[in-house]
Amino acid sequence: MTPAEGGFGFVPGSELPNGLGRSGVIRTPHGDIRTPAFVAVGTKATVKAVLPEAVGALGAQAVLANAYHLFLQPGSDIVDAAGGLGAFMNWPGPTFTDSGGFQVMSLGVGFKKVLAMDVAGLADDQVIAEGKTRLAHVDDDGVTFTSHLNGDRHRFTPEVSMRIQHELGADIMFAFDECTTLMNTRGYQESSLARTQAWAVRCLAAHHDLTAERADKPYQALFGVVQGAQYEDLRRQAARDLAALEVAGRPFDGFGIGGALEKENLGTIVSWVCSELPVDKPRHLLGISEPDDFFAAIEAGADTFDCVMPSRVARNAALYTPDGRFNVNTAANRRAFRPIDEECDCYTCAHYTRAYLHHLFKAKEMLASTLCTIHNEHFTVRLVDDIRASIDSGDFADFRTDFLGRFYARRG
Numbered sequence: 427m428t429p430a431e432g433g434f435g436f437v438p439g440s441e442l443p444n445g446l447g448r449s450g451v452i453r454t455p456h457g458d459i460r461t462p463a464f465v466a467v468g469t470k471a472t473v474k475a476v477l478p479e480a481v482g483a484l485g486a487q488a489v490l491a492n493a494y495h496l497f498l499q500p501g502s503d504i505v506d507a508a509g510g511l512g513a514f515m516n517w518p519g520p521t522f523t524d525s526g527g528f529q530v531m532s533l534g535v536g537f538k539k540v541l542a543m544d545v546a547g548l549a550d551d552q553v554i555a556e557g558k559t560r561l562a563h564v565d566d567d568g569v570t571f572t573s574h575l576n577g578d579r580h581r582f583t584p585e586v587s588m589r590i591q592h593e594l595g596a597d598i599m600f601a602f603d604e605c606t607t608l609m610n611t612r613g614y615q616e617s618s619l620a621r622t623q624a625w626a627v628r629c630l631a632a633h634h635d636l637t638a639e640r641a642d643k644p645y646q647a648l649f650g651v652v653q654g655a656q657y658e659d660l661r662r663q664a665a666r667d668l669a670a671l672e673v674a675g676r677p678f679d680g681f682g683i684g685g686a687l688e689k690e691n692l693g694t695i696v697s698w699v700c701s702e703l704p705v706d707k708p709r710h711l712l713g714i715s716e717p718d719d720f721f722a723a724i725e726a727g728a729d730t731f732d733c734v735m736p737s738r739v740a741r742n743a744a745l746y747t748p749d750g751r752f753n754v755n756t757a758a759n760r761r762a763f764r765p766i767d768e769e770c771d772c773y774t775c776a777h778y779t780r781a782y783l784h785h786l787f788k789a790k791e792m793l794a795s796t797l798c799t800i801h802n803e804h805f806t807v808r809l810v811d812d813i814r815a816s817i818d819s820g821d822f823a824d825f826r827t828d829f830l831g832r833f834y835a836r837r838g
C-alpha cells in the first residue's frame with residue numbers, strides 16, 4: 427500500500443499472468459473501491475434520471491462529476507459551501523472529478539472524442555468541426571474559452587482547475603492537461619505533451635498549497651494524466667516523467683490515461699503506459715464503455731473507468747444484454763412481455779417488461795429514461811465486477827472468450 431495520506435491508498439490484489447492486469451482496492455475517505463471498477467458518470471452532480479439510492483443499489487461504487495460543468499453552474503463555491511460534491515448530491519460514497527480540460531479542449535475543435543476515429547489519417551492542427559467556430563484557445567499558461575451556456579469568456583489554468591476541484595471536494599481529482607486529437611501532427615503532440623508536463627508540476631504545487639490551506643477537509647487525491655496520443659515513445663516518456671515527479675515531497679497519488687485512443691490500439695497504448703507506472707498506484711482510463719474495450723484495457727493494467735455512454739444510449743432506448751445491444755423502441759418489443767435480460771438482477775429487469783418500456787418511450791414518459799439507465803449502468807458495472815472476479819479466480823481468459831463470443835455473435 428502507498429503511504430496512506432489521510433485515508434487514500436491502493437492495495438494491489440491478484441495479478442494476471444502478463445504481470446500488468448490486476449485486481450485491487452482503492453481506499454478513499456468516503457469508502458473503498460474494489461477494482462477493476464466502472465465509475466458512474468454524474469456530469470452535473472447527478473446521474474441523469476436516477477436517484478442516488480438507485481445508483482448505489484445498481485452496484486456503482488463511485489460517481490464522477492465534471493469540473494467544467496459545475497464551475498459554470500452552479501459554481502464550485504456553491505458546491506464547497508454545501509459540504510462538497512458528495513454531500514451536495516446526496517451520494518455518500520467515493521467521488522471523482524475530471525479537470526475540465528477535456529470539455530474545454532472539445533470547445534476548441536467542436537468535436538467529441540469519437541470523431542477522431544472518423545477522420546483517421548488526417549493530420550491537421552487546424553481542423554475544426556463543420557459549422558463550428560473555435561471556442562477555446564490554448565497557450566502555455568492555460569486555456570481561454572467561451573461558455574457554451576451564455577457566451578461568457580473564462581480562463582482555466584492548472585491553478586484554476588485545482589482550486590475548482592478542491593472546492594468541489596471529490597476524493598479523486600485529475601491534473602489539468604491538454605487533450606489533443608488523433609488529427610494533430612506529431613510535432614503538435616510533442617509540444618502539447620511538454621505543456622501538459624509543465625502543467626502537471628503546477629497542479630502538484632497548487633494541490634500542495636490547497637491541501638494545507640484546507641487542512642480541515644478530507645484528503646483529496648490527485649492523479650496525473652498521461653498523454654502522448656498514439657506514439658509509444660511519447661506515451662512511455664510521459665508516464666515515466668509523471669511517475670517520477672514530486673513537488674515539495676508530494677508525488678501523484680494515481681494516474682489517468684487520457685487522450686484520443688484508436689480502438690484497435692487501445693490495449694497496446696494502455697500497456698505501454700501501465701508498464702511504466704508504479705504498481706502500487708491506481709490507474710484510471712477516461713471514457714470507455716464497450717465490453718471488448720474493458721477486457722483489453724483491464725488486461726493492459728487499467729483499474730477504473732468512466733463513460734457517459736451506458737446512460738446516454740439508455741435514454742435513447744438502446745439497451746445492453748449478454749447477446750449484444752438492441753433498441754426497445756422497435757415494433758418487435760410492443761408485445762414482448764419479458765424483461766430486457768432474463769439473467770439480469772437489476773431493479774428494472776426484476777419488475778418491468780420490454781413491452782412496458784416500449785410503451786414509456788412511445789408515450790415520452792420520463793420513467794423510460796430512469797428504468798433504462800438503471801439497467802445499462804448495472805450491466806456495465808456488473809461486467810467490470812465479473813471481470814474482477816475472473817482475475818481473482820484465475821479465469822480471465824476463459825471469461826473473456828465466453829463473454830465477447832456471445833456479446834458480438836450477431837456481428838459475425
Ligand SMILES: [Zn+2]
Nearest residue numbers: 770772775801
Ligand atoms: Zn436489468
